[in-house]
Amino acid sequence: MDKCWLRCSKCFQKIDFDLIGRCICKGTLLVEYDLEKINLLFNKQILKKRSIASLWRYHEILPIRNFDSIVTLGEGWTPLVRLHSLEKKLSLKQIWIKREEQNPTGSFKARGFSVAVSLLSVRGIKKVTVPSNGNAASALSAYAGRAGMQAYVFLPQDCPPQIIEECKHYGAFTFLVDGMIHDAGKIIEEGKTEQGWFNAGTLQEPGRVEGKKTMGFEIAEQLNWKLPDVIVYPTGGGSGIIGIWKAFHELKALGFIRGCLPRLISVQEEGCQPIVDAMENASLPTKLSLHSATNPTGLRVPFPPDLDLVVSILKETNGAAIAVSKEEIRSAQQTLGSLGISSSPEGAATFAGLLRLHDKKAITEKETVVLFNTSHALKYMPWKPSDMAVIRNYSEFKSLI
Numbered sequence: 001m002d003k004c005w006l007r008c009s010k011c012f013q014k015i016d017f018d019l020i021g022r023c024i025c026k027g028t029l030l031v032e033y034d035l036e037k038i039n040l041l042f043n044k045q046i047l048k049k050r051s052i053a054s055l056w057r058y059h060e061i062l063p064i065r066n067f068d069s070i071v072t073l074g075e076g077w078t079p080l081v082r083l084h085s086l087e088k089k090l091s092l093k094q095i096w097i098k099r100e101e102q103n104p105t106g107s108f109k110a111r112g113f114s115v116a117v118s119l120l121s122v123r124g125i126k127k128v129t130v131p132s133n134g135n136a137a138s139a140l141s142a143y144a145g146r147a148g149m150q151a152y153v154f155l156p157q158d159c160p161p162q163i164i165e166e167c168k169h170y171g172a173f174t175f176l177v178d179g180m181i182h183d184a185g186k187i188i189e190e191g192k193t194e195q196g197w198f199n200a201g202t203l204q205e206p207g208r209v210e211g212k213k214t215m216g217f218e219i220a221e222q223l224n225w226k227l228p229d230v231i232v233y234p235t236g237g238g239s240g241i242i243g244i245w246k247a248f249h250e251l252k253a254l255g256f257i258r259g260c261l262p263r264l265i266s267v268q269e270e271g272c273q274p275i276v277d278a279m280e281n282a283s284l285p286t287k288l289s290l291h292s293a294t295n296p297t298g299l300r301v302p303f304p305p306d307l308d309l310v311v312s313i314l315k316e317t318n319g320a321a322i323a324v325s326k327e328e329i330r331s332a333q334q335t336l337g338s339l340g341i342s343s344s345p346e347g348a349a350t351f352a353g354l355l356r357l358h359d360k361k362a363i364t365e366k367e368t369v370v371l372f373n374t375s376h377a378l379k380y381m382p383w384k385p386s387d388m389a390v391i392r393n394y395s396e397f398k399s400l401i
């Protein structure tokens with residue numbers, strides 16, 4: 001019996017494990033495990049004694065057979081930090097923030113690419129590519145470098161400059177595209193056969209969701225197997241939400257957790273909000289998403305590859321999708337920054353989303369919430385400090401204040 005196989009989330013067809021992400025019915029292929037068998041040798045006590053401080057502490061429920069074949073830079077097992085002052089301010093039971101910016105390459109994207117690149121490397125794949133808003137590209141660049149593969153990354157030209165330079169730093173062939181992430185995706189699809197590229201784009205292979213699901217395992221373990229009531233997640237392509245939902249179902253099947261799943265809340269930025277639109281109208285994303293002046297962040301994905309799956313997950317958990325404005329994001333970044341949290345616009349959007357839930361009374365005083373700070377503020381900062389004087393002595397300092 002194989003350790004794992006793939007199942008389509010739409011037509012439920014089961015197929016042998018392979019590096020493919022789309023079913024012929026256009027559904028998403030997700031990894032399934034023989035959890036009964038895994039349960040015989042794996043439990044909470046074993047985890048408690050385990051010293052592996054990376055997502056590979058859950059290797060039993062990851063699609064890798066041989067521990068020696070993993071490509072790792074120390075991803076995952078990030079801190080879950082409690083925000084007491086905000087709990088008081090909002091009168092909520094507990095507010096936690098998962099510090100995903102502490103991953104290698106400064107974002108949670110490292111998780112997905114550690115697993116995906118491990119799978120590719122076992123198969124001897126040498127050239128890998130991704131269309132990206134930035135963090136997927138830099139994560140792929142780093143893991144491909146680590147595995148001795150060539151990475152070709154395609155980014156919108158307005159991608160934050162530090163992330164573009166970061167890709168080059170890791171030795172990736174880096175290209176700027178006049179357009180958005182789906183325009184980058186078109187170039188890859190057109191060239192992949194001729195160039196011999198493996199496309200590791202969102203939901204094009206099974207490894208990235210498997211890596212991301214470890215975020216769900218970690219918050220469950222870090223909260224001592226008692227899930228929060230609400231999770232707020234900044235959503236772009238959707239694989240983070242899919243991964244976290246999948247993790248909780250696996251933990252339930254293993255008997256590690258019980259009860260209802262947390263309400264999963266997707267936060268997007270106003271203007272590019274296909275998930276919010278789909279939740280509201282149950283229709284296809286509006287063309288409006290394409291003409292927006294939305295920030296160039298991981299949230300700017302006008303055409304997520306499996307909108308239906310994301311919507312069904314949000315509905316299953318009694319969750320919601322919320323679009324917040326640029327201004328709300330900026331102010332949330334400042335609030336988190338002032339508490340010592342280096343938060344990217346996407347990560348801060350989760351706090352802005354929580355404020356919306358709170359205003360609408362969609363979260364109560366007895367509830368616990370986890371926010372996901374998916375990336376580091378530093379990656380999005382300007383090259384030079386803006387509008388600042390340079391001083392030579394104390395009296396010049398006094399003249400400034």
Ligand SMILES: *Cc1c(COP(=O)(O)O)cnc(C)c1O
Nearest residue numbers: 135236237238240298346374375
């Ligand atoms: C990619 C990205 C997102 C969106 O995540 P998905 O899992 O693709 O929905 C959110 N935040 C940051 C920082 C990202 O890089």
